Amino acid sequence: MREIGIGLLGLGTVGSGVVRLLQDNQAKISSITGRRLTIKRVIVRHPEKHRDTKLDGVPMTANIEDMIQDPAVQIVVEVMGTIQLAEDYIKRLLQAGKHVVTANKDLIAQKGGELVDIAAKKQRDLMYEASVAGGIPILRTIVNSFAADQILEVSGIVNGTTNYILTQMNQKKVSYAAALKSAQDLGFAESDPTNDVMGIDAAYKMIILTQFAFGMSLKLENVTVEGIDKVRLEDIQQAQSLGYTIKLIGDAKEIDGKASVSVGPTLIANSNPLAAVQNENNAVVVKSAAVGNTMFYGPGAGELPTANSVVSDIIAVTKDIGIGITGNTFNSYRHQVAIAPNSAVKSAYYLALKVRDIPGQMLALTRIMAESKASFRQIFQTSSDGDFARVVMITHEISLAQLEKVQEKVAVLENIELISSYRVLD
Numbered sequence: 535m536r537e538i539g540i541g542l543l544g545l546g547t548v549g550s551g552v553v554r555l556l557q558d559n560q561a562k563i564s565s566i567t568g569r570r571l572t573i574k575r576v577i578v579r580h581p582e583k584h585r586d587t588k589l590d591g592v593p594m595t596a597n598i599e600d601m602i603q604d605p606a607v608q609i610v611v612e613v614m615g616t617i618q619l620a621e622d623y624i625k626r627l628l629q630a631g632k633h634v635v636t637a638n639k640d641l642i643a644q645k646g647g648e649l650v651d652i653a654a655k656k657q658r659d660l661m662y663e664a665s666v667a668g669g670i671p672i673l674r675t676i677v678n679s680f681a682a683d684q685i686l687e688v689s690g691i692v693n694g695t696t697n698y699i700l701t702q703m704n705q706k707k708v709s710y711a712a713a714l715k716s717a718q719d720l721g722f723a724e725s726d727p728t729n730d731v732m733g734i735d736a737a738y739k740m741i742i743l744t745q746f747a748f749g750m751s752l753k754l755e756n757v758t759v760e761g762i763d764k765v766r767l768e769d770i771q772q773a774q775s776l777g778y779t780i781k782l783i784g785d786a787k788e789i790d791g792k793a794s795v796s797v798g799p800t801l802i803a804n805s806n807p808l809a810a811v812q813n814e815n816n817a818v819v820v821k822s823a824a825v826g827n828t829m830f831y832g833p834g835a836g837e838l839p840t841a842n843s844v845v846s847d848i849i850a851v852t853k854d855i856g857i858g859i860t861g862n863t864f865n866s867y868r869h870q871v872a873i874a875p876n877s878a879v880k881s882a883y884y885l886a887l888k889v890r891d892i893p894g895q896m897l898a899l900t901r902i903m904a905e906s907k908a909s910f911r912q913i914f915q916t917s918s919d920g921d922f923a924r925v926v927m928i929t930h931e932i933s934l935a936q937l938e939k940v941q942e943k944v945a946v947l948e949n950i951e952l953i954s955s956y957r958v959l960d
């Protein structure tokens with residue numbers, strides 16, 4: 535049987551999973567592809583480090599040139615991370631005629647366009663199924679199964695680390711810091727988890743999803759992003775008592791022909807299936823004109839689920855090599871539209887406020903809402919802490935511009951402080 539040489543750029547959580555799947559399922563993969571997939575070379579940062587993953591006889595070095603110059607390597611799997619270094623390495627690998635599979639959403643969201651162009655010019659494959667929602671095969675599903683349909687909205691939970699943290703805080707009353715540490719130990723979090731907790735990782739995934747669903751290329755500054763770093767146990771408990779669960783939700787939709795993409799903590803009604811998505815699991819809801827709503831659920835991070843998406847790309851590339859059709863872009867849909875203004879993006883909001891317990895404050899609050907042409911469907915005092923009362927309000931649907939107006943007006947008041955404001959999804 536003919537062989538396909540695989541090069542691994544990175545042998546951490548995902549890289550180790552790729553090795554395991556290629557070794558454990560070798561016979562099945564060969565039966566499907568008609569090729570024997572063999573790992574020929576590994577590049578890591580610290581080749582001397584002790585590793586549980588054993589690759590007898592496979593050279594492991596830190597120099598990318600070793601991979602670029604190795605004629606035995608046809609497909610390189612980039613599971614190293616970083617943006618600039620990975621961009622440089624992948625460009626050189628594509629120029630040298632290698633096919634590339636990557637799980638690197640940071641890179642694809644920011645530099646995907648350039649890399650896709652180089653791959654097409656060199657007639658090489660560039661695939662990145664694992665870059666969105668870990669083990670859920672959502673990108674290929676959108677490309678293949680929604681090609682004839684008009685996607686109206688793509689939304690859901692696309693970061694495993696934050697969903698794990700929020701679940702642990704909600705169910706086990708674990709502290710934010712302890713839950714984050716455990717997500718790191720389990721291999722869900724990025725090596726620097728800042729992007730996870732600040733919503734940036736989810737924003738990168740929404741940028742990629744937007745490319746696939748709507749054909750348009752966005753930059754990070756086009757996405758409204760808020761992380762979970764300010765979500766307090768009090769908010770989580772308060773939401774529960776109202777019948778909601780707080781989740782980090784990504785949402786991409788077209789409003790009057792313009793694109794709106796956001797990521798932020800959101801109160802999800804417990805009757806909504808997204809509220810039941812726990813720990814590192816993700817769920818992507820695709821709303822389309824012909825099919826209606828479809829929800830794709832599964833592990834969004836972790837060694838083997840992510841590795842399965844990577845290996846499915848390796849298999850797809852191997853099949854393309856076998857029949858001589860490499861160089862087709864993973865997603866060829868292009869349809870650029872403008873970004874929707876804040877006034878067009880509407881939602882109900884949960885507002886938690888600290889209000890000094892003196893007469894006239896509720897009136898001041900009501901006046902601000904009226905001046906901002908906003909109204910609320912529920913308002914109540916939840917607790918009293920010395921001189922202050924905690925007041926929670928759920929608004930009717932208002933625009934982001936109206937919410938910002940309310941926030942600005944409250945900010946100048948001496949006796950009322952807005953502690954948190956999150957979207958509400960029923």
Ligand SMILES: NC(=O)C1=CN([C@@H]2O[C@H](COP(=O)(O)OP(=O)(O)OC[C@H]3O[C@@H](n4cnc5c(N)ncnc54)[C@H](OP(=O)(O)O)[C@@H]3O)[C@@H](O)[C@H]2O)C=CC1
Pocket residue numbers: 543544545546547548549577578579580581583596612613614615616619637638639664665668721722723724725834835836837840
């Ligand atoms: N973990 C997950 O659940 C998921 C991760 N991803 C993405 O997959 C990629 C890898 O993630 P993960 O496996 O968790 O990361 P890890 O931190 O576990 O592994 C990174 C690997 O890359 C190597 N590496 C890092 N820097 C360099 C460098 N400068 N030169 C050569 N090798 C380097 C490291 O080498 P050494 O071992 O010597 O330190 C290590 O083997 C990232 O892009 C991540 O965003 C995508 C989906 C899910």
Ligand SMILES: N[C@@H](CC=O)C(=O)O
Pocket residue numbers: 665667668692693694695696722723724730735834835836
């Ligand atoms: N850190 C990411 C890993 C997968 O993309 C996450 O937690 O979702």
